[in-house]
Amino acid sequence: MNSSFRPSDFSDPDFLVIIPTYNHPETLEYAVWSVLNQSYENFRLVIICDGVTQETRDVTAKFQDDSRVTVLDFPKSSRVGEEYRDFAIRNFPSRFVTYLGDDDLFLPDHLKVMKEELLNYDFSHPLPVYLTKERQVRLFARTNLSDLYWVNWHLEGPPYKNSISMTGVAHTRDIYFCLNEGWTTTPEKRWADHYMWCKFLSLDGIRLSTSKLSTTIKSPQRLFNSPERKQHLEYFYNKLQEDSFTESWNENVRQVLDKTN
Secondary structure, rough: OOOOOOOOOOOOOOOOEEEEEEEOOOHHHHHHHHHHOOOOEEEEEEEEEEEHHHHHHHHHHOOOOOOOOEEEEOOOOOOOOOHHHHHHHHHHHOOEEEOOOOOOOOOOHHHHHHHHOOOOOEEOOOOOOEEEEOOEEEEOOOOOOOHHHHHHHHOOOOOOOOOOOOOOOEEEHHHHOOOOOOOOOOOOOOOOOHHHHHHHOOOOOOOOEEEEOOOEOOOHHHHHOOOHHHHHHHHHHHHHOOOOOOHHHHHHHHHHHHHHH
16 A cells, blocks of 8 residues: 555545546546535545556546545455455545446535435435436436335345445445444456445344435446546536536436336
8 A cells, every 4th residue: 555545634535536447537526526516525435456567556646736636556355355445435434425436426415415315314425326428317216225125125135226326425434334344355257346335235223214315426337348437527627627518417317207107
């Protein structure tokens, strides 16, 4: 681990934002900036490097003078660096924890919206929408974790089903330490995020919610090669700089929801 591990730089923030990264230098910078531009500013960002290339290190170096950002540079793990996420949560105290993929974006009010959810719940996530290759908004599933049906839907399997992306999930730090185990190396043939969420969903007495708002922009990475993914994220990052974008995004999401009712 490199010397940029500095958990005592400033008092404990409300949010710990975790970006795990392996080898997406072409999109990582956009993801980071979407955190740094949040309307709710009480956060610490930890970028977890899981055996990254020098090109990725060059991207993280751009933020080395920002006291809100800490970079943890680890050797490649056997899966996706789950144990490093656990390390970050244990070593960087905060009230809340949220996650962002290195090829996704937060909308400007993500932290604000998630804080409002977590004042009443222990675990929450944004409305699960995604973008097609043509940049059209689609609803993944009408998930509502306050409904036991959707909790059981995620716990069933194999075959496993998951509508809760890592990007955007938020939970209290306290509830994390109520689990029998936190982030650990995921068994083969399991998705790391779903495997982790099932630990939360199985916890007795946990208060769960799905936000009514979409607060993230996810790259449909299965449809794109790396250059296309960069173009996609760059396009939406630039759109985020427009004052009217969040309003138009929410309107597009509302229209999709209306069509699926």
